[in-house]
Amino acid sequence: MALDKILSIGGKPGLYKLLTQTRSGFVGESLLDGKRITVGMRSNVSVLSEIAIYTLEEEVPLKEVFQKIKEKEGGNKTSISHKADKIDLEEYFFSVLPNYDEDRVYASDIKKIIQWYNLLTDNNITDFVEEKTEGEGEESAVASSEEE
Incomplete structure (x- = not known):
């Protein structure tokens, strides 16, 4: 996925999987407990693919940050808890994204990123960065020629 x-969803813990859209909002399913909720259009909702993290040069999409965490942790959950001390969280995040903007990325943001990453990992949602379409085409061409 x-x-x-x-x-x-603002004011709600965890993350939600979009199930369907309705006329007045949408239906989401919690990744924490599997409960379904209906959310109206007035709610503060962020799609994870649209979130970016400030660095000193540019904004890095959240999916790329998740991919860097995944590579650092070998596909496992983070070695640090989202409840760790501020200095430990910042140190960990610096090891993942060394050029993040410390003035605009707060400890609370780092906590949320770590918590979200672990929640996604628990739910086997780990395909953060799509492979390049050119590369996929070349790989499938190689695979099909090997089979012949």
Whole structure:
């Protein structure tokens, strides 16, 4: 499942999988407990694929940050808890994204990113960065010629 179907809803804990849209909003399913909720259009909702993290040069999409965490942790959950001390969280995040903007990325943001990453990992949603379409075409051409 891609991050464009995963939502963060203001005032609600955890993340939600978008199930369907309705006339007045949408229906989401919690990744924490599987409960379904109906959310109106007035709610503050963020799609994870649209979130970016400030760095000193540019904004890095959240999916790329998740991919860097995944590579650092070998596909496992983070070695640090989202409840760790501020300094430990910042140190960990610096090891993942060394050029993040410390003035605009707060400890609370880092906590949320770590918590979301672990929640996605628990739900086997780990395909954060799509492979390049050119590369896929070349790989499938190689695979089909090997089979012959």
